[in-house]
Amino acid sequence: MRSITEKQLRSCFVNASLRERNALTLPDGFDDLRWDDLDYLGWRDRKSPQLGYVVVDLDDGPVGIMLRRSDGAARTRPQCAWCEDVHLPNEVLFFSAKRAGQAGRNGNTVGTLVCAQFECSANVRKRPPVAYVGFDVEAARRARIETLRENVRNFAATVMKEG
Numbered sequence: 001m002r003s004i005t006e007k008q009l010r011s012c013f014v015n016a017s018l019r020e021r022n023a024l025t026l027p028d029g030f031d032d033l034r035w036d037d038l039d040y041l042g043w044r045d046r047k048s049p050q051l052g053y054v055v056v057d058l059d060d061g062p063v064g065i066m067l068r069r070s071d072g073a074a075r076t077r078p079q080c081a082w083c084e085d086v087h088l089p090n091e092v093l094f095f096s097a098k099r100a101g102q103a104g105r106n107g108n109t110v111g112t113l114v115c116a117q118f119e120c121s122a123n124v125r126k127r128p129p130v131a132y133v134g135f136d137v138e139a140a141r142r143a144r145i146e147t148l149r150e151n152v153r154n155f156a157a158t159v160m161k162e163g
């Protein structure tokens with residue numbers, strides 16, 4: 001994704017109040033992030049761990065979404081809805097995001113299962129296991145990156161959808 005400044009970050013949230021945007025804690029190492037290796041920026045708030053933030057790089061610019069961890073317990077071993085990794089090295093948690101605008105003020109939310117610390121970008125860049133002789137590992141990796149980007153863009157679109 002394209003890099004953003006702290007100012008852009010704090011102003012791009014579509015479902016957080018001014019107070020929430022000012023209060024959010026930046027991700028660790030924000031000044032040294034390797035943006036090229038990120039399909040989206042996601043982190044948990046160090047001071048309020050029940051909160052998570054995601055910034056998605058859309059065509060019109062970055063869009064930030066505040067998420068809240070909720071107790072929608074998973075029935076089976078959960079899979080992250082974004083990176084769809086079946087060999088997950090990390091925990092997957094249920095988060096819900098308030099919808100943007102009036103829908104959100106009416107209490108409307110969108111829920112999703114996501115890697116607990118938003119590790120998706122790292123997960124899809126791991127070398128996939130070779131499925132068969134002649135398996136194109138690099139193509140598989142690119143496809144997983146593209147799927148992740150698509151899933152995150154779709155989530156952002158759902159949060160922003162009117163009504």
Ligand SMILES: [Zn+2]
Nearest residue numbers: 080083115120
């Ligand atoms: Zn994931």
